[in-house]
Amino acid sequence: MDVRESAEMRLTGNSKLGDIRMVRTIKTSLAFAALAGAFLLQPPLQAQDSMQQDNMKQDSMKQDNMKQDGMKQDKMQDDKMKHDGMAKSLFTGKFHGKVHSTSGRATVYQEADGKLVLRLTNFKTSNGPDVHVILVATKDAMDDANFLKENTEKLELGKLKGNEGDQNYEIPAGTDLAKFRTVSIYCERFNANFGAAPLDKF
Numbered sequence: 001m002d003v004r005e006s007a008e009m010r011l012t013g014n015s016k017l018g019d020i021r022m023v024r025t026i027k028t029s030l031a032f033a034a035l036a037g038a039f040l041l042q043p044p045l046q047a048q049d050s051m052q053q054d055n056m057k058q059d060s061m062k063q064d065n066m067k068q069d070g071m072k073q074d075k076m077q078d079d080k081m082k083h084d085g086m087a088k089s090l091f092t093g094k095f096h097g098k099v100h101s102t103s104g105r106a107t108v109y110q111e112a113d114g115k116l117v118l119r120l121t122n123f124k125t126s127n128g129p130d131v132h133v134i135l136v137a138t139k140d141a142m143d144d145a146n147f148l149k150e151n152t153e154k155l156e157l158g159k160l161k162g163n164e165g166d167q168n169y170e171i172p173a174g175t176d177l178a179k180f181r182t183v184s185i186y187c188e189r190f191n192a193n194f195g196a197a198p199l200d201k202f
Helices: 003-084
Strands: 088-094 103-110 116-124 131-136 154-159 167-171 182-187 192-198
Touching: 103 192, 116 131, 154 167
Parallel strands: none
Antiparallel strands: 088 103, 088 192, 103 116, 116 167, 131 154, 131 182, 182 192
């Protein structure tokens, strides 16, 4: 083998070694690029989670603000009734509840214009899903899970504005209060009575 052939073989060997090194370099570069891509994708995911949490907080704050606004309006209506001195107390009763501790007073007022308002004062009950304030055509409502039989008449006054605090509910005109004699805090989802206040003449 002459010097020329020997040099060609070395060049060919070096070329193969160079190719192998180049392939390794490309693989390593691709691996680093994939890792960098993975790290770059993570912040948007975290940002997305953060945005979802912010949206949930904002929704919760909106609901709290709506409840507070409702309570403020009730307070203003209560102050108006007191200042006018024209609202007349017609019926009142104390809440009771054993399974769901419920306390406070329910009073039906008639305003000067004849409008009837149910006012809950010093009110407190359990938190629950789909809770409403209703008038029931019974003497009282016990803590029976299914206290509303199919033939028991009820009159919806609205969703519970808050599980604590003073609040007002309009009673539809023409409601027979001699018939609807009990206020119930009623969980519609479970057909359960959280608390009741039998009404007596004031």
